[in-house]
Amino acid sequence: MADSTLSQIAATAPTESVHNVARNQFLKALRRSPKGLAGLLLIGMILIGAAAAPALAPYDPAQQVLGWRFLPPVWATGGGWDHILGGDNLGRDIFSRIVVGARTSLAVAIIVVALAATIGSLLGAVAGYAGGIVDNLIMRLVDFLLAFPFLLLALMIMAILGPGFWTMVLALSIALWVNYARVVRGEALRIEQMEFVEAARSIGVPGWRIVLGHVLPNVIPSVLVLATLEVALVIIAEAALSFLGLGVQPPTPSWGKMISEGRDFLYDAPWMVLGPGLVILMTSVGINLFGDFLRDFVDPRAER
C-alpha cells in the first residue's frame, strides 16, 4: 500500500488544493466503476429508507390487525398495493417492519464498526509503534480472541450478558476489533520506518503524538476499506443473532427476527421471509460492491 493515492496525499501537507485533488480523483474513479456506482446506489436506497422510516412506513410496525394476517403481497393473488410486501402471522405490515427494521440493522452496524475500528486501530497503532512488551501483550490478546470462531465468541459474550441490543453491540465489538488491530499494526510497522516519522522523532516529538499525528492518519485508508466491508459482516451477524432470538427483543423489528418468524410459515406465507431476505441481500451486496471498489481505489496494486 506504499504508493496508494490517499496515503501519499495524507502524508503531504494537507492543504485545500490537495483535498480537492483527492476528491476529484475519487469521483473520477467512482464514475468509471460500475461496481462502485451500483454499490453506492444500493447503500443510498437503504440509508434513505432508514432515515425517512417514519415518513416512509405506511403503518405502525407494531400495529396488529386481524384482517392483515397472512395478507399476500402485491405480486400474489389477493394482494394489493396497500400492503406491498403483505402481512405477517400477527397481522403486521411487512413493508413497514422492514423499513423500520433497517434502523436497527444500521444502528448496530454503525455503532459496532465505529467502536471496533477506533479501539482496534488505536491498540494496533500503539502495538506497532511501541513494539516490545506492549506489542507482545496486545498481539497475544489478538491471537487469543482469534482462536474463537467469530460468532461463537459473540455468542459466548451474549450468553454471559443476556440478549438485547447493547449486549449484542458489545459482543460484536469485542469479536471484531482484532481485525483492525492486525491491519493497523502492520501498517504502523511500515510507517514507523519512513523518513518523516524518523524526522519527527529526531526533533523530539513524543511517542503518543507520533502515533496520533503521523501513524493513525496514514492508516485511515486501509481502516476505511476494512470498516466498509465489515459493516456488511455486522449486518449479517446482527441478523443471525436476532434470527437465533438473541439479538434485539420484540417489539423492535429486526430483519433476522422477521426471517426466523417467517420460517414457521414457509408453506402458507413464503413472503414473510422473502421481503426481509431480499433486503438483507441488497444491503450486503451493496456494501460489498462499494467496499471492493474502495479497496481497488485505495490500493491499486492489489490483485483485482
Place this chain on the structure above:
Amino acid sequence: MLPLIIKRIAYALVIIAGIAFVVSAMTKLVPGDPVDVMAAGNPGMTEADKARLRTQLGLDRPMLDQYVSYLGNALRGDLGTSLRQRVPAAQLILERLPATAELTLWSMVLALSVATPIGIVTALRRDSPIDTAGTVVAVVGVSTPSFLLGVLLILLFSVQLGWLPASGYKGSVIAAIPKAIVDGRFDLLWQKVRYFLLPSVSLAFGLMAVNARLIRSAMIETIRQDYVQFARAKGVPPRTVVLKHAFRNAIIPVITMVGLQLGNLLSGAIVAETVFAWPGIGRLSVQAITTRDYPLVQATVLITAVLFVGMNLIIDLLYQIIDPRMRHG
C-alpha cells in the same frame, strides 16, 4: 523443523489453557446471581439443587481455584452436567459431534471442489464474460448469510418443489459409503445424502465464492512466474502447464486459508444447524444459551474452540510439510 513443530504445539496448548480459563470464569461474569439466572431458565430447581450447583460451578471459590478444578475435571472428561437435560455435557457433545463434523467436512469439500474449476477458468479467461460472471457470483456469495440461503433453499426445494427434506438428519453419509459400494445399496446412501444437501450447500456457498476468488488471484500470480512461462515456451502442453506447474503452487496460499475458514464454517454451522434442525453442537450451544444452561454453554464453547485451535494447528503443520520453502526457512 522439529523444534518449530514443538513450538507450534506448545503455543496451541497455551491458547487452549487460556480458553479454558475464560470458559471457567464465564459464570462469575454473569451479572447478578448466575444460579438464580439459571433457575429462571430451568424451572423445577430446589434450594438444595441451587446450593449444589453453586459448589459445582465453583462460584463460592476464588477464580484461580475454580479454574484449577475446572481444568482438572475437563482433563478427566468431566465437563459438567446439563441443567436442562440432567446428563453429562460431555455425553451430549459426543453424541452431536459427528453430525457437525460431517456437515462441515462436506461443506468444505463442496466449496473447494466447485471453487477450484471456477478459480482456474476465471484466472485463465481474465476479464472475459466468464470472469465477470465469476465476480458477480463471488460478491453474492460473500453477501449471503448461510441462514438466509438455508431458508431460501428450503422454500424452493422443499416447499415449492418437494424434492428434498426441509430439516432433520438421518445418519452419517461416510458410514453409509462402504455399504453402498459393497452391497450396491446406493438407495440407502441417497436417503442420507438427501438430508445433507441443503445444509451443506447453504454453508458452502459463501466459502465457495471466497475460495474461487482466492484460487483465481493465486493462479494469475503464478502464471506470470518465469518457470511457468518457461514451461510454456519449451512446449509443455497447456493443460500440464496449468494443472501441474501453476495450480500446484497456486493452491498453497489457499490451504492456509482453509484453517481460518473452518472458523467461518463453525460460526455458520451454529446458525445453519438451527435452520435445518441439525442435531449438532451448534444447535446444542444455541439451545444451551437460550435456556441459560451454563454448564452446557461452557462445555460447547470449550469444545468448539479447542477443535478450531486443533484443526488450525494440524493445517499449520501440514503447511510446513507441503511447502518445501517452509522446511528450510
